[in-house]
Amino acid sequence: MTGLSRASTRRELVRDRRRHPCVAALQAFRVSLPYIRVGELSDSARLDLIAELERLKGACSGLQARAAESVRAEREASAPHDAARSVGSEVALARRESPTLGDRFVGISRALVREMPATLAALESGAVSERHAVEMVRESATLSAEDRMALDQRLAPLLGRLAPRALGRAAHRVAAELDAGSIVRRMEAAVSTRRVTVRPAPAGKAYLTVLGPLREVVGAYAALTRQASCIAGGQDPRELPAGRSTRAIAADTALRILAGLEQGAVPPIEIHLVMTDRALLGLGDGARSVMEPARIPGHGSVPAPIARSWVRDNGHDDVWVRRLFTGPDGRDLVAMDSRKRVFTGLLRRMVVLRDDVCATPWCDAPIVQIDHTQPARRSGETAFANGSGLCARCNQVKESPGWQTSVVRASPRRVRLQTPSGHVYESNAPPLLGWG
Template structure:
């Protein structure tokens, strides 16, 4: 027992020492250095990041092994989610890091040594591990042995390509099986991009995707070159014509037809119509739930471009400060209809800190089986992964306050993380101050923000 206490104190001392080193970096006086020293500092700090990644990997793998002894049935998913919270990233990336740590610690000593020395980055180590994922332990060790002496010379991309080349040489069959498995995972995904744009990604077999791209480019060049009598360039370049063609074909729209898909916008009546609270700006951005903010002029153009027969306005009522939706309760066991819609609007993305995945499940923070209410206060929007993980032993989600809605996630190791619902119009938006006699006259349903469904009739 005494030895265990000493080990615990030693572990805590290590954590404090690392925290002290991190804090000391803020005191580095770069103004007192010459340019040679500044570049040397940048290089050394890059090595520190690699060494820190190696220490993280060792700690992560030790956590995985410890948890597998205690709760083997829940270890993989639970550890991945807990590591993701600690690293401030999504659960998917947490799972990937747990796998990386296991391979580095137990199967790839040369790569681990290079990472510990800080001569390669975590990204380079990840690429080597990823490209050897389907190999046997012996073949992976051989890749590690061959690349080890040269890793410090390679960029992360080149390191990955080199690992893939050696893997194909050692076990071509496993590489082929991996490619066949990848074909089965083909899919289409969408994610937000800067400046009101979005990425539509088609993951498919190389030859088919390249062929589709070639066909799009060929047609776009034909339009831009004036060889297509059915479509004018209208000042567009090859890339813009190719994108317009792909989106029109995928959505089934004819030229000039309004997009027949419902788009949900959250914006103030002031920004849309110029009416309402004169204290708010007509330029206050709108928000597309799950995708972020768009400038008010762009949102107005979307609404106006859809045509009056295609637009529905639904009023959302908020509390006196204009930040959060007013509570809406339900007697149902599950979150359906308007209640689910309110929660998706409120949380925007998965409410687990740093996850940012789209909301799939709306469920109870305090479980319904334990008497948890089906209410806005007790409801949480989560991705499927996080909703399942919170049911594993040692996990607990608690609602800290209702407005703004804040939850606390407690992990099996006792760490806690706070998650806060964004303002209704998104992070960075402001709410006008209220008070005095005017506030006393206003009811709890004082402010209104319009939620617009924009779709083709």
């Protein structure tokens, strides 16, 4: 370790020495790991080290599960109103993940501690990983407590022998045998959760996902691949393959059909593409690069040549350019005020452009609601500096008892979040053109 990292480790231990002894002991073990000289070990010892660390991760997940369930049980006993959602968000912050994953872990923890002792024991011994436990809990979610315990005991001999997905298939089979009716009801209820989502993918692409009933989705996929194979084989007089693979033709066909377009038509859409005047037009500050990437809020960076081609070759004559004024360093949008209690219009758009995704640490969900960081009932202004872009879940949780939010700094904007347990987390708005 370098002198700087050692000094940081010492500061961390001194700062947190008032923690509970068991937490302090775990912390001391964690900070000692970088001191292990793996270069002095044999290959066999290195692989043994990897295996033991993997078992350690499972044991840590088991301990996390017991701790999360204990927090949930005590919180619901003392303050049942909205306790589950509040605890889920606190666990998510502690695990540095999204609130949805925090909720999932709290639910998994409850099932493991209360209804699946064999799986919990295997997890704490390091015989299985958290992924195995997730599969077991998910596939037994519709069972009664008695049936879930029976499933847990029945599959106990297989724990540590099967891969996560194989264990999940085994759990599904046993669940269908113990209570076939619950599996049928689960499949029927799942139809109501059908939806279409979009999320960014590497290299300037994105995933468009259709979640629907198995029969309809498989049928649609079969029809799409059949049509793509026909085009790729030159059997469709209306469209030529033009050097595209069958998979590429299937993607082009699906997007064209979903957009309701004729072949070759361009969809009339609006994309909030943020880029410097230098990168777009070659004008402005000569010290900045014409290759500085652009950004699509919520989806990430786009190389400057690609962004320019989107503007130039968009297929429409009406390209709208809106100027965004920043601070002297070009990092942040300047403030904008409003007398309304609701964030609408350009003020709302500016908050979305600034925050990019939900402002809660590690959430990363798309922004759905703009709300006051300091509540309006506490004299919080409906102003750019006091607005926060949040997902619906995080916006509701911050109104629960014990949660507090405040703006620590306006530029670069930093928001402080305090949970009911007294833990404090901070999040920073990204630079206007994105991190990095």
